[in-house]
Amino acid sequence: MAIRSAVATSLTLRLLFIALLSICLASLVSGATSQSYRRLEPKSGIAKVSEEHYPHHQLSSWRRLSNRIIQKVLGYPESVKSLASSSVSRGGDGQPTHRLRTRYSEDIVLRFNCSTADEAWALSEACEILFLDVWEFGESFVDVRLSKDTVSPLLSLLPESLQDAHAPIMQDLDLAQAVYNSYPQTFSSSTRPHDNQLSNPNTASSNTEDANIFFQNYQPLSVILPWMRLMASIFPTHVRMINVGKTFENREIPALKVGVHPTNSEKPLPPxxxxxxxxxxxxxxxxxxxxxxxxxxxxxxxxxxxxxxxxxxxxxxxxxxxxxxxxxxxxxxxxxxxxxxxxxxxxxxxxxxxxxxxxxxxxxxxxxxxxxxxxxxxxxxxxxxxxxxxxxxxxxxxxxxxxxxxxxxxxxxxxxxxxxxxxxxxxxxxxxxxxxxxxxxxxxxxxxxxxxxxxxxxxxxxxxxxxxxxxxxxxxxxxxxxxxxxxxxxxxxxxxxxxxxxxxxxxxxxxxxxxxxxxxxxxxxxxxxxxxxxxxxxRGDFDYLKIPERGPSMISTNWRKPSRGESSRFSEENIGGLDGPQTGEILDQDDQWELRRRKRR
CATH class of the missing domain: 3.40.630.10 (Zn peptidases)
Known part of the structure; x- marks a missing residue:
């Protein structure tokens, strides 16, 4: 009898734990409720649920317990090493650390406006000579990151037309501050949102995904991996965690595979x-x-x-x-x-x-x-x-x-x-x-x-x-x-x-x-x-409208020659006459004509 009683007690405890865990996991998936907002615990690079609350609401003991269990299930580390969270180099509230300032405070990102191919080539060659970091380039601009004391040497390599054709991006932020802001931050008493901010629809959304713990901040790999494992364990019918490669440092390249395969077919399945x-x-x-x-x-x-x-x-x-x-x-x-x-x-x-x-x-x-x-x-x-x-x-x-x-x-x-x-x-x-x-x-x-x-x-x-x-x-x-x-x-x-x-x-x-x-x-x-x-x-959900070839009179009426530089960039901004995605996508006549013109070119 004693053995049966012990077994029964053990089984009951296990069932209670499984039930508790299931409720916690469901809470994670559905996102946190509008009764709480998220913050980061000190020395942690990941989002955790705060025991602060919206006005007129209070976290229950169950909510506090479930939040802690969720964090344990996810396998969140006690601390995440990052440039912004070093305890020995943390700056004041909302301020970049000493380490960040040392690395980035003397850097700037300049946007050069290039109007000719020769200007663009000259800038490209100068960036190669000076080993500069080209962030992005578009039809008429190039964004370059460089140290402030490299600006003069760079300009000396550029044509006269580019000497004043540049301006810094992020004008209201220096680079070190922008870098610091991209890491998850810790709320202090002075930076914690006030009640009126939390109830403001512009700062607190009732949308489940908006309030989800995981998407409140960018997350490090040490959090992404257990999150992926958790997704696979919560939804085993249609989600699997797989590996699609290896890295030089012998990490696996993780992936989530989402799909449902028919199981009742005796015929060979197509790819x-x-x-x-x-x-x-x-x-x-x-x-x-x-x-x-x-x-x-x-x-x-x-x-x-x-x-x-x-x-x-x-x-x-x-x-x-x-x-x-x-x-x-x-x-x-x-x-x-x-x-x-x-x-x-x-x-x-x-x-x-x-x-x-x-x-x-x-x-x-x-x-x-x-x-x-x-x-x-x-x-x-x-x-x-x-x-x-x-x-x-x-x-x-x-x-x-x-x-x-x-x-x-x-x-x-x-x-x-x-x-x-x-x-x-x-x-x-x-x-x-x-x-x-x-x-x-x-x-x-x-x-x-x-x-x-x-x-x-x-x-x-x-x-x-x-x-x-x-x-x-x-x-x-x-x-x-x-x-x-x-x-x-x-x-x-x-x-x-x-x-x-x-x-x-x-x-x-x-x-x-x-x-x-x-x-x-x-x-x-x-x-x-x-x-x-x-x-x-x-899958073929959309039935595209077929437009017949047009005659000369229709061309002269409805088609205009794109301006210089526009012809090779088919911008979505100029699309008109499209139904929403729920009703089907139908290209209007000008779009169909433009596609044919580009194909013949």
Missing amino acids: RKTIIVTGGIHAREWISTSSVNYLAYSLATQYGKSQLITSLIESFDWIFVPSVNPDGYVYTWNDDRLWRKSRQPTSLRFCSGIDLDRSFGYHWDGAVTSDNPCSESFAGEEPFGAIETGTFVDWVRNQTTNHNAEVVAFLDLHSYSQEVLYPYSYSCTASPPSLENLQELAMGLAKAMRLSSGHYYKVVSACEGNVMPISEKAPRKSSLPQGGGSALDWFYGEMGVRYAFQIKLRDTGSYGFLLPKEHIVPTGKEVLEAALHLARHM
Whole structure:
């Protein structure tokens, strides 16, 4: 009897613990309630639930207990080493640490306005000579990070027309402060939001995802990994955690696989259509990593609740890779927030890292940077010379060869500049065979994101960076060494993935790579709408209106010649007459005519 009693007691305790754990996990998935807001515990780089409260509400003992259990289940470390959280170097409330100021306070990011190809080439060559960090470049601008005492030497290498054609971005913030703000911060008594701030709809949203612990801040890899394991354990019917490669520092490249396979079919199944979404190939682009996580979370939690998402999970396997570059991502948290490349050593001991998005084998052009391992775009010494790209490609090929997978779409998330890019990246003179289809769907993605938030995303070929025509009839040329060896081109050109896109997320230069955490959820929602539109297009949900060829009179009435520089950038901002994503995407006549004109050109 005593043994039976002991067994019964043990079983009861186990059942109670399982029930308690289940309730806590459900609480995590649904997000925290509007009765509490989140803050960071001291010396911690991750979000925790505070025992502070909204006015007129109080956390119950159960809520405090469940929050603590959630933190334990997630495996949150007691502290996370980061540039912003070092106990020996922490500054005052809201102020950069001494370590951050030492590294970044003398740096500045300048935006140069280039109006000719010669200006762009001159700036490119000067940046190579001075080993400067080119953050981003567009049709008429280049953003360059440099130390303040390097401004004069840089200007001395530039033509007269660029001497005054520049201005700093982040004018209201110095770089050290912007870096500090991008890390999770600790609320002190002086910086904790007041009650009226918490109840303000502009500062406290009732939306579940907005209030979710995980998306309140950017998260380090030490938190992302247990979060991914937790997602797989909560939703075992349609979520699995897998590994898609290895890194130089022997980390695994983690991913979440979301999909449902039929189990009652005795017939051989056709290849499973698969959509791959990657982020973090460049370490400092944190918003890309958080957006992949947001997309995975949204699909996983809405399965069985949203008819659309449920059907898309049943139609496709989704592979979400938050960071293709875990080594670099960890380094941005521990040592250098603005690190871009991997951490693999090069021929120069003091210049580590390979640009993973130049390391893929399709039209690899490593000769451009082979003599400069310090370059931010260093492509390695051979195709797939970066361990991360080599192992990731091996995984993709293994899936298609041995595991009945067919990759039908590829989304590669980056930042910044708010653009939807389509192949090719390696050349502006080579046109992809399905150019018109790529442009058409790219416009649909941009449209879906704009409807989500009001933010415009331009549609442009990936090869076109800071480029200007020599004359009206001359072909455009790229002004900055770029393009070959990209993941985008490899999936499209080598693997034959029909729809491959790179999306550069927010913003357009106000913060650059240091996008404030308040943009995490809104950007994630934009990506979610783009991904849903992509999948619906692949499934054939949209019935595109067929427009007959037009005669000369219709051309003269409805079509205008684009202004200089506009013709090669097909901006989504000029799209009109489109129905919303829920009713179907129908291109108006001007858009159809423009697509045909570009195809014939």
